[in-house]
Amino acid sequence: MSEQEIAERIAKFPGADVEVLRKGQIAVKVPAEKGHDAAAYLKKMGFAHLVAVEYVDWIKENEFELVYNLFSYKMKMRAFLKVRIPRDKPEYITFMDLWPIAMTHEREAHEMMGIVFRKNPNLTPFILEDWKNLPPMRKDFDSRKYVKDKYDSIPFAEGGEQ
Amino acid sequence: MKEVDLFFGPQHPGITGNFSVRVKIDGDTVVKAQAIPGFLHRGFEKLMEMRHWMQGPPLICRICVPDADHSETGYSMAVERLAGIEVPERGKYIRALTLEMSRLSAYLFYFAGYGGSIGLYTIAQWAIGDRDYLLDLYEELTGARVYHIFNFPGGPRWDTPEGFEDRVDKVMDYLEKRLKEYDKLYFNNMVFLKRSQDVAVMKKSYAEKMEVTGPNARATGWAIDVRKDDPYAAYPDLDFELITQDEGDSYARVMQRRLEFQQSIDLVRQITKKLRSMPRGNVRLIPNALHWKIPRGEAYAAVESSKGELGYYVVSDGGISPYRMQVRGPSISHGVQVYEEMIVGQRLADVAALMFSLDVCPPDIDR
């Protein structure tokens, strides 16, 4: 099946904005409240595997983007299911019921971006230790300032004082 | 019996890299486990946002130490897809050559690690020693031994030196000869058989449910491979069949690597044969490294690393550096959740052995 045919089939889902990115990659944008239904629809269609959950901070639009990277071994096709959630209320629902492995990916997104996934029981600290600062992958997190506060100085070669 | 909490790692010699597992044991049977990654978190994803597109590979190759070329190539491919550029034909073959050699050296590391974890130290010495012959080849081709910084967006940096293909073939002949000795010492060894058979069996349905990829999935009978499913570099032109096994225990996982080791040797031979018949020269498209802007958009590229699917999701806002770059490390599926579930019911002595048999690479969980 070609990308176009698959894109047309996905477009039947109400509210889906489908775009063929390149060979073998399709982007599907849906409103946040329909995200879970769209994921279930895609899973039924054949995109049965969740490769990763990507998270992007679009600070100018004041939104977080969650990208569910799905793959179909039958169609040899990737689908990026994108939902956008407001930055000031970063909350979303877990996809653990569809893909159990989403637990780890969501745990990471929770720690790195501060997104709370409702009904995910395991949003415990993952990689960072004793982190009380702003989640580090947000665009307004200033790594240079953090280094200066934490280690008192930044090296001269990085633009600090001698 | 009383249950005891035990921190296994990060300083434990039997553990792969900087990783810790908190195990609850009853006698010497594990009843609960919690993987604690994060000892090697270097913030690569954030650092990439501060670097130019071309400054990526010197940093990104450090994601997984024994398998550096796959990290570089995955990133380069994602950037190429985003910029819409195509690598020259010879560049694709040289790229595939470095990838297969990287797989060979990573598998040798794997044999060494698993051998060491069950007490067969001779094999550990042998494998690390034989890996050095591959590193010599890398030194000759790329100018560095471990972090090659060779596969850039646009293609590999240099063409092969004069007579390099013959020397590669010579090392391949040597490794093939050594593989027979490995069989005697290691793969037919009673210690290895007793320690690995029917240990930590992974079912195919479980692998599918938990998105396990790579040799671990193929050892359960699930025929998946990014090289076949989403072909890249020169793989569409190469002739190889996927190897699968049905058992899915530790033994099958190790033997899977041993069989794929032979397959990789064959692949390298196919590539060198093709490289000899190709005109030399044109291997790389060189964009302006300092002011290279990439159009808005996003791209994902995955490579079949020695541990499974290693993917890069790259977002550009039209600037000279990535807006966002995220790594999908292969170990994030089989290193955290799968490992925690599979270790339950095993013996304490298998905590490290299982980690090696699954080939968990903590750096690609942490990044």
Next chain:
Amino acid sequence: MTIKREGSLFSPFRALKQLGKKPHTVQIPKVVKPPAERYRGFHTNDLEKCIGCGNCSRICPDNAIKMVPFPEYAKKEPGSMPLRPQIDYGRCCFCALCVEVCPTGSLQMVKTFTHVDDKKESFVFIPDSKVVHETPDFVLDTKDLRRK
């Protein structure tokens, strides 16, 4: 694919025949293994040929290169700047991106890669056409170490 799952108690003993074989390691310091032709080691910079454009300092992913003033090269030719790169080898990752972007080809890398000193300042210097040490540069005297 199914593999016969059997082993032998005696097959490992066949490894004993390795005993008579030549070792794979090189006997340092009696034998020094020369690095490959493309080995990326220390830099050399032809100060006369260098135009001080600063491309190397801008491409360096580790911020290891700093352009320092060199008044004697002022106004030599149009487009040339009185600056020359100073490299901090504590930061350098030997990726050779600086060599790649050098427009005149004055900045090069040589095969020498060892430099031993107890002062950290000695790792920051301005490379010229001379290499830091001539090869074979660093010969480990094991007797010396044992005495300490």
